[in-house]
Amino acid sequence: MNEVTRRIRTVLVANRGEIALRVVRTCQEMGIKAVVAHSTVDRDSAAVWSADEAVQIGPGPPKRSYLYPPAIIEAALRTGADAIHPGYGFLSEDPDFAEICEDNGLVFIGPRPEVMSRLGDKTVARSLMKEAGLPVLPGTLKPLGDSADMLAEAKRIGLPLIVKAAAGGGGRGMAVVRRWEDLVATVRSTRAAARAVFGDDRVYLEQFWEQARHIEIQLLADGHGNVVHLRERDCSVQRRHQKLLEESPAPGLSQDLVRSLADAAVHGARAVGYTGAGTFEFLVDGDRAAFIEANCRIQVEHPVTEMVTGIDLVREQIRVAAGLPLSMTQNDVVVRGVAVECRVNAEDPHRDFAPCPGELTEFVPPGGPFVRVDTAAYTGWRVPADYDSLLAKVVVWAPDRATALARMDRALGEFKIGGPGIHTTKNLLREVLANKVFMAGEHTTALLEQWRS
Template sequence: MTGFDTVLVANRGEIALRVVRTCREMAIRSVVAYSTADRDSAAVRAADASVQIGPAAPQRSYNYAPAVIEAALRTGAQAVHPGYGFLSEDPDFAEICARNGLVFVGPAPEVMARLSDKALARTMMAEAGLPVLPGTGQPVTGRAEVVAAARRIGLPLIIKAAAGGGGRGMTVVRRPDQLLSAYRSTRAAARIGFGDDRVYLERYWERARHVEVQVLADGHGSVVHLGERDCSVQRRRQKLVEESPAPGLRPDVARRLAEYAVAGARSAGYTGAGTFEFLVDGDEVAFIEVNCRIQVEHPVTEARTGIDIVREQLTIAAGAPLSVRQEDVRPSGVAVECRVNAEDPDRDFAPCPGRLDEFVPPAGPFVRVDTGVHQGWRVPSEYDSLLAKVIVWAPDRAGALARMDSALREFRVSGPGVHTTVSLLRRVLADPEFRAARHTTSLLDPVRDEG
């Protein structure tokens, strides 16, 4: 159907299994590239074929482009699906794929390069008419430039890594005496985490919500949005709970966000699945970044629209037009996703690797669980701590929250030294501010302290 006989899945965990399943439905042979730590993973078990690409350390396996390319060529793959994380937003890797005759399932390398530079993306979107926060259009260097920019922007502000992602490489500054030390520490963290120490400054909204819009764009000029998701429940600026539609968001604000996302995708020449992220404070909205890949939280959009986003990714990558038009997108009901991580919320969300002696996910009507682990699995320390994503759908928000609480209550996971976020997630669902849709990105700390 897509023109691909074989696709290499260059990722791990639940997203690798997710791609394998769609490939199976599309009659595409799937090959999973895996590290030694993942040799017994659910994705490896489910794939048509698999190939080991290196040891557990990501820099020698999932992030090592030569090994991924060699695996694709050796197994006869025509395309590489990078999932999220690792090489998924690396324009150099996308270019290497092209040079080796492989289709990278994502936007063109030059588009990704522009949008993955968050300072440049901010400037591009402002030129396209999207609202942005007061800030620096270019990375700042040197004490004098940082101080001058901070005076112009005002406090509080946030210092962000230009090459950052995944909620990392950000520092909030609320007092003048914090500015220079925050600048130095953010640059150092960016250098270590991303190999790029460029940073920029932006005004910080203390009581904002984090709302994003899913888009799909093909190479034939079609761009559609699939509605918005609220991702305001976060720890260390990384999401734990996502829902669609964004609760309490005025219809006119939701419409503006969708229009901005479509306009931004068109102006950038974007192709594939992408997410435009915004801050929302009342009627005010501001663009913050573009994620040039599939998002962890894509299932909530799939649950409301019935559209398989991975299928659309593969279709677009093969050069075919989108299977849907904007008028075909008719979201219904409410979907909520909770991320169950092997972390201890009482120890600042410290990762808890270890053997899962018990792992029994919930089931039931309108309950979906995306996971790449199984009972007896040893959670590696080298990767993200995500164990599973629980996704529920219901006709209304009250029903969706009740169904999610029931699913989490049913979830059984244990092992020596293994803690999870399940109890914290249930406290979030019961929080009065969350239930009234008055929550912002600052919700989680007081909820955690109560427990």
């Protein structure tokens, strides 16, 4: 029995798909029993097969399973779990759920509830980071009030601007305003969308940078005062403000700029007492940069950081949750080569990325040197309509970016995937890899919109 397993012997994984399988694997490598909580739809999932134990917690709809705390807590207590790993999405950034875990004697593998609460509210996070001295996008630091207040704030910021949900995340609850006559209707529709998706209709305004790069800094922090950064990721290839391709290091950024963003992120994390794995996100436009939000969880794109640093982020999450210090210092973090991740989703790019549920009649992932595929799909598996459309994350590593892009193109070309009515983003991703602007590392978040319009 090692230091970790003396404190955490069993982890309940309160998630599904590839991230549930990802957590199970690290738990088992650490000698920790892994229990997967699953819905009826996921009873034949790869995560369930691989887990040491599985517990059904409800039917397919997330509100009756993965978003239903009583069922998850009951499953954890019934299986003797010491801790709950929430993965990403679902309850991973819900401070109320983290408190419920603590109230029931369970360790929540993530930051403290009060930290999540502060950073989960985007307006509060902006205010905190501004107070901490980080550069923040011009915009409102409080949710919008009445119409007069809204118009005055919008005029101060100027066009174009973006309306965002204060409780938003995952690229949802955002809308760009380019004409004054669209402002009121856009705020109204964004409020409605935020209420429907997040149960919170508060929105705020930010200046919209048309030609910006989306850069995020991966952090690890423990309860002993140690905070380290694992350098940056570029997440600029997006559709509808949601990421499709990520890479590390970010191409074309000066080392001075990367260092300043990393230092700012570490400073921001210290200012709020952050612990665990987390990401501080920035927009970069030329020589100007600004903080936009913090994510209090493991990120979908975490494998690219693992590939260039050799650090298992989930392992570090569990160590921190067990009360142990990080297993490395900042001087121990060395970035080698380049890693690229492509998200292969069951979506039709020609129909505004509409989800394509159905049965996979063919699913043969790629392989070869330095190719990693994080997936829970398989031939015969039915892509559910209830959940996110992510099928697989294809991740490659190479000594340099040109080789990494060529390796990714080869891997995607080798990927055999399909079924009746199922379309994927695979071919679109290969088109991105061949795009001259992307290949030159000069792309921004507007790449797809401008290229495909």
